[in-house]
Amino acid sequence: MILLDQTRLPDEEIWLRLDKLNDVVEAIYALRVRGAPAIGIAAAYGVLVGMKGKVNLPLEDFKSHLQAVKERLFNARPTAVNLGWALGKMAEIVAQFSAGDSAVLYDRLEMEAFTIHSEDIELCDRIAAHGAALFPQNARIITHCNTGFLATGGVGTALGVIAAAHKLNGVEMVYADETRPLLQGARLTAWECQQLDLPCRVMTDSSAAYRMASETIHGVIVGADRIAANGDTANKIGTYGLAVAARAHKVPFYVAAPYSTIDSALAGGENIPIEQRPETEVTTLRGISLAPEGTAAWAPAFDVTPAQLITAIITEADVFRYPYDFS
Numbered sequence: 001m002i003l004l005d006q007t008r009l010p011d012e013e014i015w016l017r018l019d020k021l022n023d024v025v026e027a028i029y030a031l032r033v034r035g036a037p038a039i040g041i042a043a044a045y046g047v048l049v050g051m052k053g054k055v056n057l058p059l060e061d062f063k064s065h066l067q068a069v070k071e072r073l074f075n076a077r078p079t080a081v082n083l084g085w086a087l088g089k090m091a092e093i094v095a096q097f098s099a100g101d102s103a104v105l106y107d108r109l110e111m112e113a114f115t116i117h118s119e120d121i122e123l124c125d126r127i128a129a130h131g132a133a134l135f136p137q138n139a140r141i142i143t144h145c146n147t148g149f150l151a152t153g154g155v156g157t158a159l160g161v162i163a164a165a166h167k168l169n170g171v172e173m174v175y176a177d178e179t180r181p182l183l184q185g186a187r188l189t190a191w192e193c194q195q196l197d198l199p200c201r202v203m204t205d206s207s208a209a210y211r212m213a214s215e216t217i218h219g220v221i222v223g224a225d226r227i228a229a230n231g232d233t234a235n236k237i238g239t240y241g242l243a244v245a246a247r248a249h250k251v252p253f254y255v256a257a258p259y260s261t262i263d264s265a266l267a268g269g270e271n272i273p274i275e276q277r278p279e280t281e282v283t284t285l286r287g288i289s290l291a292p293e294g295t296a297a298w299a300p301a302f303d304v305t306p307a308q309l310i311t312a313i314i315t316e317a318d319v320f321r322y323p324y325d326f327s
Helices: 021-029 036-054 059-074 081-096 102-132 158-169 184-196 205-214 239-248
Strands: 002-004 015-017 139-143 171-177 200-203 219-222 226-228 233-236 253-256 302-305 312-314 319-321
Touching: 021 036, 021 059, 036 059, 036 081, 036 102, 059 081, 059 102, 081 102, 102 158, 102 253, 102 312, 139 158, 139 205, 158 171, 158 184, 158 219, 158 253, 171 184, 171 205, 184 200, 200 205, 205 239, 219 239, 233 239, 239 253, 239 302
Parallel strands: 139 171, 139 219, 171 200, 219 253, 253 312
Antiparallel strands: 002 015, 226 233, 233 302, 312 319
16 A cells, blocks of 8 residues: 655655555554545555455454454544444445455455545545535635545545635635644645645634634635534534634535545434544644643544534535435
């Protein structure tokens, strides 16, 4: 498996070749690959990496080892539903397998991983098409975290919508929140905007409300790592506050995500597991201390935006509006 190490951007473009399960798990946990759709794709390929040396095992032993591989991958980042969804799709292949040996089952798993990847490319295009029409000509748009081609298998979710809107009606400016504490907006979204020739200005997360107050903003659009059945949405920490500010300034607030991000088993956002990151991600930056030694920190990776603050949820299937019914 080969992926671009997102922790090294924008300073270096380093491609990693991952041929051990430990390396794949570490890459997911350490955010070398990130973004819910990309995590799902990486997990599917991670199954292949973990099982490549096991094709000569008896079938039942192969399946037993596969279960352990799935558990290790799932626990790497529990909030992103696409990870569990992709692993579930791989598990379906195992459950439906009735004839052949371990090598044949591995080939079926390989085909499913390729399918998950190719389908994500297609659905990103449909999300972009559905969302582009929501923005007027020469729109000014705020986004948070990173939701472009780095975070998916295709053109992206929220940033894919922005790029499609730019082609359709022109985008005057993309305001990218820096997205503390790991600066995915400043490091990654700004880099993607340069690749896409999108006009972009980076701003601190705390500047977004004042930007809305001082200039007409035509919409805020973000991605999602998990969406509950009622529309409550988990996304990168800072999203909730951005949604509150958007409501206060009467700015439409959109979420763009694959339909698979909707977790119908969860009634509401209070049941979404929120990943806690190491405190040092808040108190240091690339090895430089930002706080006195020994300072404690709170470091949730995500927050949950209540459904009533979300104007619409854009998927490849449709554009859903509050109150949400995804059936």
